[in-house]
Amino acid sequence: MAHTVAPQTTEIVSRNERQVLDAWVQHQMTNGTLRADLIDQDELREDSRRFLSLFLRALGDGGSDIEAPEWRDARELLASLSSSRGRRGFSPSETASFVFSLKQPLFRVLQQEFPSDPQRLAEEAWNLSLVIDKLGLYTTEVFQSGREQVISRQQQEMLDLSTPVVELWQGILAIPLIGTLDSARTQVVMESLLERIVTTGSRLAIIDITGVPTVDTLVAQHLLKTVAAARLMGAECIISGIRPQIAQTIVHLGVDLSDVTTKSSLADAFAVALDRTNRTVAPKRNGN
Amino acid sequence: MERIPILKMGDCLLVTIQMDMHDRIALALQDDLTTRVSTTGARGVLIDISALEVVDSFIGRMLSNIASMTRLLDARTVVVGMRPAVAITLVELGLSLPEVQTALNVETGMELITGAAFGGAGSNGRHSD
Numbered sequence: 412m413a414h415t416v417a418p419q420t421t422e423i424v425s426r427n428e429r430q431v432l433d434a435w436v437q438h439q440m441t442n443g444t445l446r447a448d449l450i451d452q453d454e455l456r457e458d459s460r461r462f463l464s465l466f467l468r469a470l471g472d473g474g475s476d477i478e479a480p481e482w483r484d485a486r487e488l489l490a491s492l493s494s495s496r497g498r499r500g501f502s503p504s505e506t507a508s509f510v511f512s513l514k515q516p517l518f519r520v521l522q523q524e525f526p527s528d529p530q531r532l533a534e535e536a537w538n539l540s541l542v543i544d545k546l547g548l549y550t551t552e553v554f555q556s557g558r559e560q561v562i563s564r565q566q567q568e569m570l571d572l573s574t575p576v577v578e579l580w581q582g583i584l585a586i587p588l589i590g591t592l593d594s595a596r597t598q599v600v601m602e603s604l605l606e607r608i609v610t611t612g613s614r615l616a617i618i619d620i621t622g623v624p625t626v627d628t629l630v631a632q633h634l635l636k637t638v639a640a641a642r643l644m645g646a647e648c649i650i651s652g653i654r655p656q657i658a659q660t661i662v663h664l665g666v667d668l669s670d671v672t673t674k675s676s677l678a679d680a681f682a683v684a685l686d687r688t689n690r691t692v693a694p695k696r697n698g699n
Numbered sequence: 700m701e702r703i704p705i706l707k708m709g710d711c712l713l714v715t716i717q718m719d720m721h722d723r724i725a726l727a728l729q730d731d732l733t734t735r736v737s738t739t740g741a742r743g744v745l746i747d748i749s750a751l752e753v754v755d756s757f758i759g760r761m762l763s764n765i766a767s768m769t770r771l772l773d774a775r776t777v778v779v780g781m782r783p784a785v786a787i788t789l790v791e792l793g794l795s796l797p798e799v800q801t802a803l804n805v806e807t808g809m810e811l812i813t814g815a816a817f818g819g820a821g822s823n824g825r826h827s828d
Contacts, residue, residue, distance in 0.1 A: 605783030612803055639795035640786040645779060645802040670797075 416538045420521065421471045427520045432456075432463055434516035442512065449499050462488055463513070466546075475538065477545045486549065493550040494557050503554040510547040514540060574600045576607040583684045584613045585677065587652075589622030597633035601640055608646045615684045616641055619677045621652030631666040638671050647687070649673070651680035703728045705735050711743040711812055712736065712774075717750045725761045732765060736772045743812030744769050747805055749780030759794035766799040775800060779808035 424431060436456050465485040473481025489510070496506050518536050525532040574596070579585045586604055590596075604616060618634065620626070626634075638648040651674045653661075661668060674680040685691060701724055706713040712735055714728070732744065746762070766776040779802045789796065802808035 601787060602783060605786060608803070609783060614803065614807070636790045640783070640790045643778075643786040643789055643796060643799075643801055644781045644783065645804075645807065 415475045416470055416542060417535060418471070420535045420539065421467065423524050424517060424520055425467050425471070427523075428463060428467060431513075431516045431520055432460055434519060435459055435463070435513055438515055439509065439512050449501060450496075458492060458509075462492070462510075466513075470542065475542050477542065477549065485546070489546060489550050490553045493553040497554050497557060503551045506550045506554065507547040510543060510550060514543055517543075570596060570599055574603050576603050578607075578611055578613070579617070579681060580685070580688075580690075582611070582613045582688055583615045583617070583681070584608065584611065585617040585619060585681075587619040587622065587677075591625070592623055592630045592633055594629075594633065597637065601637045604637065605640060605644060608641060608644055613646060615647050615649065615687060617649045617651055617677065617680045617684060619652040619680070620650060620657070621654070621677070623652075623657075626657045626660055628664050628666060631661060631664065631668070635666075635668070635671070647672070649680045649683055651675070651677045702731065705731055707735075707739055707741070710739075710741050711745060711809070712739070712741045713745050713747075715747045715750070719753060720751065720758050720761075722757055725758055729761060729765055729768070733768050733772065736769050736774050741774050744774050744776040745805065745808050745812060746776065746778050747780050747808075748778060748785070749782065749804075751785060752782065754785050754788055756792050756794060759789050759792060759796065763794070763796045763798050766796070770798070775812060777802050777808040777811050779803065779805055 436452075436459050439455060439459070440452065462485070465488055469477075469482045469485045473479040476482070477486065492509070493503075493506050496509075497503070517539055521532055521535055521539075525535075574586065574588070576584055576586050584604070584607055586600065588600065592600075604618075607613070608616060618637065620634070623630065634650065638650070641648045649672045650668070653673055653675055672680075672683065674683060682692070701718065703714060703716060703718075703724060706715075712732070714732065718724070735741070736744065744765070746765070748762075751758075762778055766778075769776045777800045778796075781801065800811060802811050
Protein backbone atom coordinates (compact mmCIF):
# COMPACT_ATOMS: atom_id res chain seq x y z
CA MET A 412 0.00 0.00 0.00
CA ALA A 413 1.33 3.39 -0.96
CA HIS A 414 0.34 5.29 2.15
CA THR A 415 1.57 2.97 4.82
CA VAL A 416 3.70 4.30 7.62
CA ALA A 417 7.10 2.69 7.23
CA PRO A 418 8.14 0.34 10.07
CA GLN A 419 11.22 2.45 10.50
CA THR A 420 9.15 5.53 11.28
CA THR A 421 7.16 3.65 13.89
CA GLU A 422 10.40 2.49 15.39
CA ILE A 423 11.80 6.03 15.48
CA VAL A 424 8.72 7.35 17.22
CA SER A 425 8.64 4.46 19.69
CA ARG A 426 12.24 5.16 20.56
CA ASN A 427 11.31 8.74 21.31
CA GLU A 428 7.95 7.99 22.95
CA ARG A 429 8.82 9.82 26.13
CA GLN A 430 9.87 12.96 24.27
CA VAL A 431 6.77 12.85 22.06
CA LEU A 432 4.52 12.48 25.07
CA ASP A 433 6.09 15.40 26.90
CA ALA A 434 5.91 17.58 23.84
CA TRP A 435 2.33 16.54 23.14
CA VAL A 436 1.07 17.23 26.66
CA GLN A 437 2.95 20.52 26.68
CA HIS A 438 1.46 21.41 23.32
CA GLN A 439 -2.08 20.60 24.44
CA MET A 440 -1.69 22.75 27.53
CA THR A 441 -0.31 25.77 25.78
CA ASN A 442 -2.23 26.02 22.52
CA GLY A 443 -5.65 26.44 24.05
CA THR A 444 -7.16 23.08 23.20
CA LEU A 445 -7.05 22.10 26.86
CA ARG A 446 -10.19 22.84 28.79
CA ALA A 447 -8.65 23.40 32.21
CA ASP A 448 -12.12 23.79 33.66
CA LEU A 449 -13.14 20.30 32.53
CA ILE A 450 -10.03 18.15 32.84
CA ASP A 451 -6.93 18.36 35.06
CA GLN A 452 -3.33 17.98 33.99
CA ASP A 453 -2.68 14.54 35.48
CA GLU A 454 -5.70 13.06 33.80
CA LEU A 455 -4.76 14.63 30.49
CA ARG A 456 -1.27 13.21 30.75
CA GLU A 457 -2.61 9.77 31.62
CA ASP A 458 -5.06 9.82 28.70
CA SER A 459 -2.32 10.96 26.36
CA ARG A 460 0.11 8.32 27.60
CA ARG A 461 -2.37 5.48 27.19
CA PHE A 462 -3.43 6.60 23.76
CA LEU A 463 0.15 7.13 22.53
CA SER A 464 1.28 3.69 23.63
CA LEU A 465 -1.75 1.98 22.07
CA PHE A 466 -1.31 4.11 18.95
CA LEU A 467 2.32 3.06 18.53
CA ARG A 468 1.57 -0.59 19.22
CA ALA A 469 -1.25 -0.62 16.67
CA LEU A 470 0.84 1.27 14.14
CA GLY A 471 3.60 -1.32 14.52
CA ASP A 472 1.26 -4.34 14.27
CA GLY A 473 -1.50 -3.26 12.01
CA GLY A 474 -0.27 -0.59 9.63
CA SER A 475 -2.36 2.37 8.58
CA ASP A 476 -5.79 0.79 8.34
CA ILE A 477 -7.54 1.80 11.55
CA GLU A 478 -10.41 -0.60 10.84
CA ALA A 479 -7.98 -3.53 11.23
CA PRO A 480 -8.34 -5.74 14.34
CA GLU A 481 -4.91 -4.61 15.58
CA TRP A 482 -6.37 -1.13 16.07
CA ARG A 483 -9.22 -2.37 18.22
CA ASP A 484 -7.67 -1.33 21.57
CA ALA A 485 -6.80 2.13 20.30
CA ARG A 486 -10.29 2.56 18.83
CA GLU A 487 -11.94 1.44 22.05
CA LEU A 488 -9.86 3.88 24.09
CA LEU A 489 -10.79 6.71 21.73
CA ALA A 490 -14.46 5.74 21.86
CA SER A 491 -14.51 5.76 25.65
CA LEU A 492 -12.55 9.05 25.73
CA SER A 493 -14.94 10.58 23.24
CA SER A 494 -18.06 9.56 25.13
CA SER A 495 -16.70 10.44 28.58
CA ARG A 496 -15.49 13.82 27.37
CA GLY A 497 -18.75 14.38 25.56
CA ARG A 498 -20.62 13.82 28.82
CA ARG A 499 -18.32 16.26 30.60
CA GLY A 500 -19.14 18.99 28.14
CA PHE A 501 -16.32 18.85 25.63
CA SER A 502 -17.40 19.75 22.11
CA PRO A 503 -16.69 17.09 19.45
CA SER A 504 -14.08 19.33 17.81
CA GLU A 505 -12.23 19.69 21.12
CA THR A 506 -12.07 15.92 21.43
CA ALA A 507 -10.91 15.61 17.84
CA SER A 508 -8.19 18.21 18.31
CA PHE A 509 -6.89 16.10 21.21
CA VAL A 510 -5.96 13.57 18.53
CA PHE A 511 -4.94 16.10 15.88
CA SER A 512 -2.56 17.87 18.25
CA LEU A 513 -0.43 14.71 18.25
CA LYS A 514 0.77 15.61 14.76
CA GLN A 515 3.13 18.39 15.73
CA PRO A 516 5.26 16.49 18.25
CA LEU A 517 5.43 13.51 15.88
CA PHE A 518 6.64 15.67 13.00
CA ARG A 519 9.26 17.25 15.29
CA VAL A 520 10.70 13.85 16.03
CA LEU A 521 10.77 12.94 12.35
CA GLN A 522 12.44 16.24 11.56
CA GLN A 523 15.22 15.39 13.98
CA GLU A 524 15.69 11.98 12.39
CA PHE A 525 15.69 13.02 8.75
CA PRO A 526 17.47 16.37 8.71
CA SER A 527 19.05 15.72 5.34
CA ASP A 528 16.24 13.86 3.57
CA PRO A 529 13.32 16.27 3.02
CA GLN A 530 11.56 13.95 0.55
CA ARG A 531 11.49 11.06 2.99
CA LEU A 532 10.41 13.41 5.77
CA ALA A 533 7.51 14.75 3.74
CA GLU A 534 6.44 11.25 2.73
CA GLU A 535 6.42 9.87 6.26
CA ALA A 536 4.83 12.99 7.74
CA TRP A 537 2.05 12.71 5.19
CA ASN A 538 1.47 9.03 5.97
CA LEU A 539 1.33 9.64 9.71
CA SER A 540 -0.97 12.58 9.12
CA LEU A 541 -3.42 10.38 7.21
CA VAL A 542 -3.67 7.90 10.10
CA ILE A 543 -4.15 10.63 12.68
CA ASP A 544 -6.84 12.28 10.55
CA LYS A 545 -8.77 9.02 10.44
CA LEU A 546 -8.50 8.62 14.22
CA GLY A 547 -9.63 12.19 14.80
CA LEU A 548 -12.66 11.69 12.57
CA TYR A 549 -13.37 8.44 14.37
CA THR A 550 -13.82 10.31 17.67
CA THR A 551 -16.34 12.59 15.99
CA GLU A 552 -18.19 9.61 14.58
CA VAL A 553 -18.41 7.98 18.00
CA PHE A 554 -19.67 11.23 19.46
CA GLN A 555 -22.32 11.48 16.78
CA SER A 556 -23.56 7.91 17.10
CA GLY A 557 -23.85 8.45 20.87
CA ARG A 558 -26.02 11.47 20.19
CA GLU A 559 -28.15 9.52 17.74
CA GLN A 560 -28.80 6.85 20.35
CA VAL A 561 -29.93 9.53 22.78
CA ILE A 562 -32.26 11.00 20.17
CA SER A 563 -33.87 7.70 19.25
CA ARG A 564 -34.33 6.81 22.92
CA GLN A 565 -35.98 10.17 23.55
CA GLN A 566 -38.23 9.67 20.55
CA GLN A 567 -39.40 6.38 22.00
CA GLU A 568 -39.95 7.97 25.39
CA MET A 569 -41.92 10.80 23.84
CA LEU A 570 -44.06 8.28 22.02
CA ASP A 571 -44.84 6.52 25.28
CA LEU A 572 -45.38 9.70 27.25
CA SER A 573 -47.49 11.48 24.71
CA THR A 574 -50.45 9.13 24.75
CA PRO A 575 -51.93 9.05 28.24
CA VAL A 576 -55.42 7.61 28.58
CA VAL A 577 -57.21 9.14 31.54
CA GLU A 578 -60.41 8.10 33.19
CA LEU A 579 -62.62 11.18 33.57
CA TRP A 580 -65.47 9.39 35.25
CA GLN A 581 -66.51 5.84 35.80
CA GLY A 582 -66.98 4.49 32.29
CA ILE A 583 -65.72 7.63 30.54
CA LEU A 584 -62.18 7.74 29.16
CA ALA A 585 -60.38 10.70 27.65
CA ILE A 586 -57.28 10.72 25.51
CA PRO A 587 -55.79 14.17 24.97
CA LEU A 588 -53.65 14.12 21.84
CA ILE A 589 -50.80 16.60 21.60
CA GLY A 590 -48.53 16.97 18.59
CA THR A 591 -48.57 15.63 15.09
CA LEU A 592 -50.32 12.34 14.49
CA ASP A 593 -48.50 9.90 12.25
CA SER A 594 -49.13 6.23 11.61
CA ALA A 595 -46.79 4.96 14.34
CA ARG A 596 -48.32 7.24 16.94
CA THR A 597 -51.87 6.46 15.93
CA GLN A 598 -51.08 2.80 16.37
CA VAL A 599 -49.89 3.44 19.93
CA VAL A 600 -52.90 5.65 20.64
CA MET A 601 -55.29 3.05 19.28
CA GLU A 602 -53.73 0.18 21.20
CA SER A 603 -53.52 1.98 24.53
CA LEU A 604 -57.07 3.30 24.17
CA LEU A 605 -58.49 -0.14 23.35
CA GLU A 606 -56.57 -1.76 26.18
CA ARG A 607 -57.94 0.77 28.63
CA ILE A 608 -61.46 0.27 27.31
CA VAL A 609 -61.12 -3.42 28.15
CA THR A 610 -59.58 -2.93 31.59
CA THR A 611 -61.97 -0.18 32.72
CA GLY A 612 -65.03 -1.45 30.90
CA SER A 613 -65.71 2.04 29.60
CA ARG A 614 -68.49 2.68 27.14
CA LEU A 615 -67.39 6.15 26.13
CA ALA A 616 -64.07 7.57 25.05
CA ILE A 617 -63.36 11.20 24.30
CA ILE A 618 -60.54 11.86 21.83
CA ASP A 619 -59.40 15.43 22.36
CA ILE A 620 -57.43 16.89 19.45
CA THR A 621 -56.94 20.41 20.82
CA GLY A 622 -53.17 19.86 20.76
CA VAL A 623 -53.01 18.48 17.23
CA PRO A 624 -51.65 21.31 15.08
CA THR A 625 -52.95 20.22 11.69
CA VAL A 626 -55.41 17.67 10.44
CA ASP A 627 -54.92 16.29 6.96
CA THR A 628 -56.63 13.40 5.24
CA LEU A 629 -54.18 10.92 6.72
CA VAL A 630 -54.71 12.13 10.29
CA ALA A 631 -58.46 12.12 9.76
CA GLN A 632 -58.27 8.58 8.45
CA HIS A 633 -56.25 7.53 11.49
CA LEU A 634 -58.86 9.08 13.78
CA LEU A 635 -61.68 7.33 11.95
CA LYS A 636 -59.86 4.00 12.28
CA THR A 637 -59.51 4.48 16.01
CA VAL A 638 -63.19 5.36 16.31
CA ALA A 639 -64.17 2.31 14.24
CA ALA A 640 -62.00 -0.05 16.30
CA ALA A 641 -63.43 1.30 19.57
CA ARG A 642 -66.95 0.88 18.20
CA LEU A 643 -66.23 -2.74 17.28
CA MET A 644 -65.37 -3.34 20.90
CA GLY A 645 -68.58 -1.75 22.04
CA ALA A 646 -67.39 1.70 23.06
CA GLU A 647 -68.41 4.97 21.52
CA CYS A 648 -65.94 7.73 20.68
CA ILE A 649 -66.52 11.45 20.82
CA ILE A 650 -63.99 13.72 19.12
CA SER A 651 -63.50 17.07 20.82
CA GLY A 652 -61.27 20.08 20.53
CA ILE A 653 -61.87 20.80 16.86
CA ARG A 654 -60.73 24.35 16.22
CA PRO A 655 -62.48 26.52 13.59
CA GLN A 656 -59.55 26.27 11.15
CA ILE A 657 -59.50 22.49 11.51
CA ALA A 658 -63.24 22.30 10.94
CA GLN A 659 -62.71 24.26 7.73
CA THR A 660 -59.84 22.02 6.62
CA ILE A 661 -61.82 18.86 7.30
CA VAL A 662 -64.73 20.06 5.17
CA HIS A 663 -62.46 21.31 2.38
CA LEU A 664 -60.67 17.97 2.29
CA GLY A 665 -64.02 16.21 1.98
CA VAL A 666 -63.44 14.00 5.04
CA ASP A 667 -66.69 12.47 6.23
CA LEU A 668 -66.95 12.65 10.01
CA SER A 669 -70.75 12.45 10.01
CA ASP A 670 -70.76 9.07 11.80
CA VAL A 671 -68.77 10.47 14.69
CA THR A 672 -70.03 12.73 17.43
CA THR A 673 -67.87 15.86 17.45
CA LYS A 674 -67.75 18.68 19.96
CA SER A 675 -65.71 21.84 20.01
CA SER A 676 -64.43 21.55 23.57
CA LEU A 677 -63.59 18.76 25.96
CA ALA A 678 -66.12 20.17 28.45
CA ASP A 679 -68.92 19.85 25.88
CA ALA A 680 -67.83 16.31 25.06
CA PHE A 681 -67.78 15.41 28.75
CA ALA A 682 -71.29 16.80 29.15
CA VAL A 683 -72.46 14.62 26.25
CA ALA A 684 -70.72 11.61 27.76
CA LEU A 685 -72.42 12.18 31.12
CA ASP A 686 -75.74 12.56 29.38
CA ARG A 687 -75.30 9.26 27.51
CA THR A 688 -74.52 7.44 30.73
CA ASN A 689 -77.69 8.94 32.25
CA ARG A 690 -75.84 11.25 34.59
CA THR A 691 -76.09 14.96 35.10
CA VAL A 692 -74.13 17.68 36.82
CA ALA A 693 -76.31 19.79 39.09
CA PRO A 694 -75.36 22.90 41.09
CA LYS A 695 -75.04 22.38 44.81
CA ARG A 696 -77.99 23.76 46.69
CA ASN A 697 -77.37 26.38 49.39
CA GLY A 698 -77.34 25.05 52.90
CA ASN A 699 -76.03 21.63 51.91
CA MET B 700 -68.18 -31.98 11.88
CA GLU B 701 -67.66 -29.51 14.69
CA ARG B 702 -70.52 -27.15 15.34
CA ILE B 703 -70.86 -24.13 17.55
CA PRO B 704 -73.64 -24.60 20.11
CA ILE B 705 -76.52 -22.14 20.10
CA LEU B 706 -78.23 -21.63 23.46
CA LYS B 707 -81.72 -20.28 23.83
CA MET B 708 -82.49 -17.92 26.72
CA GLY B 709 -86.00 -16.57 26.66
CA ASP B 710 -86.46 -14.91 23.32
CA CYS B 711 -82.75 -14.51 22.85
CA LEU B 712 -80.16 -16.79 21.29
CA LEU B 713 -76.70 -17.04 22.81
CA VAL B 714 -73.61 -18.05 20.82
CA THR B 715 -70.17 -18.32 22.37
CA ILE B 716 -67.33 -18.85 19.97
CA GLN B 717 -64.59 -20.71 21.81
CA MET B 718 -62.61 -22.25 18.99
CA ASP B 719 -60.65 -21.04 16.02
CA MET B 720 -63.11 -20.27 13.30
CA HIS B 721 -62.65 -22.17 10.07
CA ASP B 722 -64.62 -21.07 7.07
CA ARG B 723 -66.81 -24.20 7.18
CA ILE B 724 -67.65 -23.76 10.87
CA ALA B 725 -68.53 -20.16 10.12
CA LEU B 726 -70.82 -21.13 7.27
CA ALA B 727 -72.46 -23.82 9.41
CA LEU B 728 -73.02 -21.28 12.19
CA GLN B 729 -74.63 -18.89 9.72
CA ASP B 730 -76.96 -21.68 8.57
CA ASP B 731 -77.84 -22.92 12.07
CA LEU B 732 -78.39 -19.45 13.42
CA THR B 733 -80.79 -18.28 10.73
CA THR B 734 -82.74 -21.55 11.05
CA ARG B 735 -82.94 -21.23 14.83
CA VAL B 736 -83.99 -17.58 14.67
CA SER B 737 -86.86 -18.39 12.35
CA THR B 738 -88.00 -21.53 14.25
CA THR B 739 -87.82 -19.98 17.72
CA GLY B 740 -88.89 -16.50 16.73
CA ALA B 741 -86.02 -15.05 18.77
CA ARG B 742 -85.81 -11.27 19.00
CA GLY B 743 -82.13 -11.04 19.74
CA VAL B 744 -78.87 -12.86 18.98
CA LEU B 745 -75.83 -12.38 21.18
CA ILE B 746 -72.47 -13.53 19.81
CA ASP B 747 -69.65 -13.61 22.34
CA ILE B 748 -66.26 -13.54 20.63
CA SER B 749 -64.12 -12.77 23.67
CA ALA B 750 -62.20 -16.03 23.15
CA LEU B 751 -61.59 -15.35 19.47
CA GLU B 752 -57.97 -14.38 18.90
CA VAL B 753 -57.60 -14.63 15.15
CA VAL B 754 -59.89 -13.16 12.53
CA ASP B 755 -59.67 -12.82 8.79
CA SER B 756 -61.78 -10.96 6.30
CA PHE B 757 -64.05 -13.98 5.85
CA ILE B 758 -64.99 -14.11 9.53
CA GLY B 759 -65.52 -10.36 9.45
CA ARG B 760 -67.85 -10.70 6.47
CA MET B 761 -69.66 -13.55 8.18
CA LEU B 762 -70.34 -11.46 11.29
CA SER B 763 -71.80 -8.66 9.23
CA ASN B 764 -73.79 -11.15 7.10
CA ILE B 765 -75.28 -12.77 10.19
CA ALA B 766 -76.28 -9.32 11.47
CA SER B 767 -77.97 -8.44 8.19
CA MET B 768 -79.72 -11.83 7.92
CA THR B 769 -81.07 -11.81 11.46
CA ARG B 770 -82.29 -8.26 10.95
CA LEU B 771 -84.36 -9.51 8.01
CA LEU B 772 -85.78 -12.11 10.37
CA ASP B 773 -86.57 -9.33 12.88
CA ALA B 774 -83.88 -10.10 15.46
CA ARG B 775 -81.06 -7.77 16.42
CA THR B 776 -77.55 -9.17 16.60
CA VAL B 777 -75.05 -7.89 19.15
CA VAL B 778 -71.38 -8.89 18.99
CA VAL B 779 -69.74 -8.66 22.41
CA GLY B 780 -66.27 -8.91 23.90
CA MET B 781 -64.14 -8.23 20.86
CA ARG B 782 -60.45 -8.10 21.73
CA PRO B 783 -58.43 -4.97 20.91
CA ALA B 784 -56.17 -6.87 18.52
CA VAL B 785 -59.17 -8.29 16.69
CA ALA B 786 -60.78 -4.84 16.43
CA ILE B 787 -57.58 -3.33 15.03
CA THR B 788 -57.23 -6.15 12.53
CA LEU B 789 -60.79 -5.76 11.28
CA VAL B 790 -60.37 -1.99 10.90
CA GLU B 791 -57.09 -2.44 9.06
CA LEU B 792 -58.85 -4.92 6.76
CA GLY B 793 -61.35 -2.18 6.02
CA LEU B 794 -64.21 -3.95 7.77
CA SER B 795 -65.74 -1.59 10.27
CA LEU B 796 -68.96 -3.66 10.29
CA PRO B 797 -71.45 -0.76 10.36
CA GLU B 798 -74.46 -3.12 10.40
CA VAL B 799 -73.29 -4.97 13.52
CA GLN B 800 -74.14 -3.71 16.99
CA THR B 801 -71.38 -4.17 19.55
CA ALA B 802 -71.01 -4.17 23.31
CA LEU B 803 -68.14 -4.50 25.76
CA ASN B 804 -69.35 -7.65 27.51
CA VAL B 805 -72.25 -10.06 27.71
CA GLU B 806 -73.95 -7.97 30.37
CA THR B 807 -74.08 -4.75 28.36
CA GLY B 808 -74.89 -6.81 25.29
CA MET B 809 -77.96 -8.27 26.97
CA GLU B 810 -79.01 -4.79 28.08
CA LEU B 811 -78.73 -3.66 24.48
CA ILE B 812 -80.89 -6.56 23.28
CA THR B 813 -83.54 -6.16 25.93
CA GLY B 814 -83.65 -2.46 25.17
CA ALA B 815 -82.61 -1.38 28.64
CA ALA B 816 -79.26 -0.04 27.55
CA PHE B 817 -78.59 3.63 27.00
CA GLY B 818 -78.88 4.70 23.42
CA GLY B 819 -75.32 5.48 22.44
CA ALA B 820 -72.73 2.78 22.69
CA GLY B 821 -72.22 0.43 19.83
CA SER B 822 -75.17 1.61 17.79
CA ASN B 823 -73.13 3.19 14.99
CA GLY B 824 -72.29 6.04 17.32
CA ARG B 825 -75.72 7.52 16.67
CA HIS B 826 -78.37 8.39 19.14
CA SER B 827 -81.42 6.25 18.75
CA ASP B 828 -83.50 8.27 21.16
